[in-house]
Amino acid sequence: DAGVIQSPRHEVTEMGQEVTLRCKPISGHDYLFWYRQTMMRGLELLIYFNNNVPIDDSGMPEDRFSAKMPNASFSTLKIQPSEPRDSAVYFCASSFNRKSEKLFFGSGTQLSVL
């Protein structure tokens, strides 16, 4: 398995533009997580899905952020409109089941909003 795949690897955009980050979890994993990493706030859980259903989105910072998981092999995190304070590394992670919760992380998307 190729692991968790995220795209793009880097994204530079201007304030006000829409940004879409993509994630392909490991096949067979039932849980998918979106995290954001910044120097100031560390690693924050934004939202997670179980069997494609959003379970907890309490970490989503505001309505500008939305996430979807239309099927078991694909998820998106969208920011519209983007702001400079959204600049961060966004990680997607997946896990197999509830018991072990070993998270497998993608390589992240480095987002810069100018």
Add this chain to the structure above:
Amino acid sequence: GEDVEQSLFLSVREGDSSVINCTYTDSSSTYLYWYKQEPGAGLQLLTYIFSNMDMKQDQRLTVLLNKKDKHLSLRIADTQTGDSAIYFCAETFGGSASKIIFGSGTRLSIRP
């Protein structure tokens, strides 16, 4: 509330042991984890410990858990330059097996 705390930096000499400490708040955590993040990469699970264990050893890694004090530590024996990374402590929060809370990470640097 949910909180996992770590010191931000640790510097050790090559060949010495590194000890990275972590405190957590949720006494109902079932698992506690150590993840490693190398530059430009995602986090990678290093090791984990069940909450009913006091210690776990895996080659150069030793995890110690003090449930009474809610203190977790990671010891790396014979630290090598390849161990330079950020190490994150994490716990399952709220007894839920599906929400993992991470600490801020400890940046480990190795002196020659």
